Amino acid sequence: MIKITDLIVALTYNLKMLKAIVAKRLHIEDSRIEHLSILKRTVNAGNKQDIHFNMTVVVRVSGDENEVISRNKHKDISKEIEQIYTLPKNKKLKERPVVIGCGPAGMFAALILAQAGARPILLERGLDVDSRKRKVSNFWRTGILDTQTNVQFGEGGAGAFSDGKLKIGQKNSRKMKVLNEFVQAGAPPEIVYLSKPHIGTDRLNETVKRLREHVISLGGEVRFNATVTEVLIQDGQVTGVRFDEKGQKSEVSTDNVVLAIGHSARDTFKSLLDSGVYMEQKPFALGVRIEHPQAMIDKIQYGGFAGHPQLGAADYKMVVHLPNGRGVYTFCMCPGGTVVAATSEENRLTTNGMSVFARDGRNANTALLVTIGKNDLDNDDPLAGCAFQRRIETAAFEAGGGGYKAPVQRLEDFLQKRKTTAFGDVLPTYLPGTEFAELDSFLPDFITDSLRQAILEMDLWMPGFAYPDALLTGAETRSSSPVRITRGDSLEAIGIKGLYPCGEGAGYAGGIISAAVDGLLCAEQILR
Template structure:
C-alpha cells in the first residue's frame, strides 16, 4: 500500500476528490487506483478564513506500487505495510487466569487471553453496563450513590461515562488492535482515521457489551458485582484469590492475576498495600470543570466557518507553564457535552465530563487542572496522594450542601475572588449546583494557578475567560495517585503472578493507552510459560 500524506481539501469535498488528488500526486490515471482508504483526517483551522480538511490516505494500485513510489520525488509519499496483530503462541495455562476489573485495561487483557484460548475469569465489582447505567441515572437524578457500581466502577470502567475519547500519544502498534476490536464491536469506522476519534457515552454501552459477549463465547467468564477481597500467596507467588459475591466469600485458584482496577479503587489500594504489594506516590492533577457555550467555542475555533455541517462541535486543548513552576492545562475536553457527578464514595464529591456521539448539547466542558506531586501531599505514605484527593472531595461535598450538589462559580467571580450567587451560562451538572466560592474546596496554590492559567489561555482561545463561563468543582480523578511497581516481566516486584496494569496501576492515561497496557499484561501472562 502507498501512503500519501498532506492532501488538502475543502470542507465540502467528497471521496471522488480524494481519489483525484491521490492520482495527481502519484502522476497516474485514476483508473490505476484499485482502492483508497483514509488513514487520517483532521481539521486545519489555523487560518480562520480558510478552514479545511487535511488527509493522509492509503492507496492500493492495480500494479507497480514500488515503481510508482520510486518515481515520485514527493517526500510525503511512501510504501507502508498494513498493521496486523500477532497473537502470542502459548500452551494452555495450568490454572485459569483471573482479571480484576473490566474497564479498558481489564477488558482488553481478558479479550486477548480469551482469543488465546485461556478462558479467563473476570471479576468486576460493579454491575453489567445495562444495570449500571440505570444506577448512574438514578444517582444523577438525586438518588443514592452505590459505592460499588457508579461512574467509576462497573462494566466498561470510568470511560463508559465520558466522551469516549480515543486520542492517544502512544506509538505502540497494539493501539491498532484496540481500534480494530472496537469497530468489530460496533464503534463507528471513523475512529480508524479521525485525528481526534471518539465514541460517545451513548454508543459505549453496546460496544463494551459486545466485547464481553465475545469473551464469553470464547470460553471466558465475566462475574459482575464480584469484589476482590484478598490475594493468597504461596512461596511468594499468587496461589488463589478471595472474592465477595452476593454477600458470600468464594475462593478461586489461579497462578496469574491481572490487576486492572482503575484509578478510583481506593479500598483495593489499601488492601493490597497491607498485603505487601509495593507501590509509590505518583503525581496527578486537580482542579475543576470549566464550561462554556459550545457556540462560543465554535466561533473562537472556526470563525465564519462555525456551524458548517462537516465540522461539528469544535474542541480545544490548552496548556501553560507558570512562573511559580506549576503547569495548568485542559484535559478530557467534551464538545457538546455535560459535566457529570463522578463520585464513588459517600461524603466525597467528584466531577467529570461526558458527551454523546453527536456532541450536540449546548455547552462545552473540559477539566481545568493544576499538577500536584509528592511535595504537596501531607506525608510520605504511598497513599498520601489518595488521602489528598479525599480531603478536597470532602470539602467540595460540604460546600455543595452534603447531597452531591456541586459547588460552582462564574469565571468572572472566580477571577475576582468572590462567591457567585447566580449564573449566565447554565451549569449542566446533575443533580444540581450550589453557587459558591471554589477557593473553599481547592488548595490556595491551585486556585491561584487556575486564575493565572485562565487569563493566559484567553490569549490562545478567545472567550476562554468569559465572565459567564462556569467552573464546577472538584475534579480530582484525572489519573491514579499511585503507581503499583512492576518489573520488566510485568509482574509485581513483591508478589509473583500479579500483573498490575492500566490507569489504576499508574501505567496509562486514557482509554487507548489503558487498553494497550491491558494487552501487554495479557501477553506477559501468555509468555510466562506457567
C-alpha cells in the first residue's frame, strides 16, 4: 500500500475525482488503482476565497508498488505502515480483575480484559445509558437531581453528554484500536479519517451500549447502581472492593483494580485518601460557557462558503496567554449545541456543552476557562481543588436563584460590569432555566478579570467573537480533575500493587480518546 499526503481536494469531490488526483500525483493510469481509502481529511479555511480539503490517502495499485514509490521520489509519497493493535497474551490471573467506572477509560479497560479472556467485573455507580438518559432528561425538565445518575455518573461517563469529540493527534495502534471498536459498535465510519471527528451524544449512547454488550458476551460482568465505598488494601496489595449495590452492601475479592472513577467522584477521592492512597493536587481550569449564533460562527470561519453541505457547522479553538501569567482557552466547543446542567451534587451548579451528531442547533457554545494553580488554593490538601470547585458551584447555584437555574449575562454587559436586564438575539439553551446575574457575583476577581482580557484578545484573532449579545452562562467547573492519583512506571498507585489509577479522574487523560487509550494501557499492564 502507498500513502500520499497533502492532497488538495475540492469540497465537491467524489471517488472518481479523488482517484484522478491520486493517479496524477503518482504518475500512473487511473485504472491501476485497485483500492483507495482516506486516512485523514482536514478543512483548509486559511483562504476564505478557496476553502478546500487537505487529504492523506492510502492506495493499493496493480504492479510493483515499490517501483511507483521510487519513481516518485517525493516526501509526500511513501510506503504505508499499517497500525495493527496486538491483544496482550492473557497470563493466568488468580482472580477476576475489577474495573471501577464505566466511562471511556473503564469501558476500554474492561473490553481489553474481556477480549483477553480475563472476565472482568465492571462496577458503575450510575445506571445504564438508557435509564441514565431518562434521569438526566427529567433533571433538565424538572430540576430534580439524582446524585448517583446524572451528567457525570452513569454508563458512558461525562463524555456521554457532550459533543462526543474525539481528539486524535498522531495516530498509533492503540488509538486506531479505539476508533475501530467505536465504528464496530455503530459509530460513524468517518471518525477514522476526519481530522476533527465527533460521534455526537445521540450516536454515542448507542455505541456505548453495544460496547457493554460486547464485554458481557466475552464473559465480562457489568453491574450498575454499584457505588464503591472502599478499595481493600492489605500489606500494600489490593485484596478486594466493597460497594453498595441497589441498597445492599457487597464485596468482591480481587488482586487487580482499574480505578477509572471520573473527575467528579469526590466522595471516592476522599475514601481513597483516607485509605492511604497517595494523591496530589493537579492544575485545572474554571470559567463559563459562551454562546453565539451558529450562523455567525459559520460566516466568520468560512466566509462565502458558510452553509456548504460538505463543511457542516463550523468550530474554533483559541488559547490566550495573558500578561498576568494565566492561560485562558476555549474547551469542548460544541457547534450547533446546547449548554447543559451538569451537576452531580445537590445545591451546586456546573455547566457543560453538548451536541447531537447533526450539530444543527441554533447556537454554538464553548467553555471559556482560566487556569487554576496551586497558589490559588487555600492549602496543600490534595483535595483543595475539589473544595475550590465546590465553593464556585455553590455560589453559582445561589446566583441563579436555586432550582438549578443558571446565572447568565450578555457579553457586552459582562465587559462593562453591569447586570443584564434583557436578552439580545442570543437566547439561552440551558435547562431547567436561567436568571440574570453578574458573573462577578460568584466568580473570583482573577477569573473574571482574566476572562475580560482574553475575550478582547480572542476578538482580535477571530473578529466578531466579542459579539455584544453573546451569552455567558456559569459556572463551568468540571473540565478536568483537580487531583492526580500518582502512579509509577508499572501504572500502579504508589506503594500499592494491583491498584491502577486510570483515565481523566486519576489525572492521566483529557478527553474520550486519551481516556480510552489509558484504559488499554492499564489493562495491558494487568495482563503482562
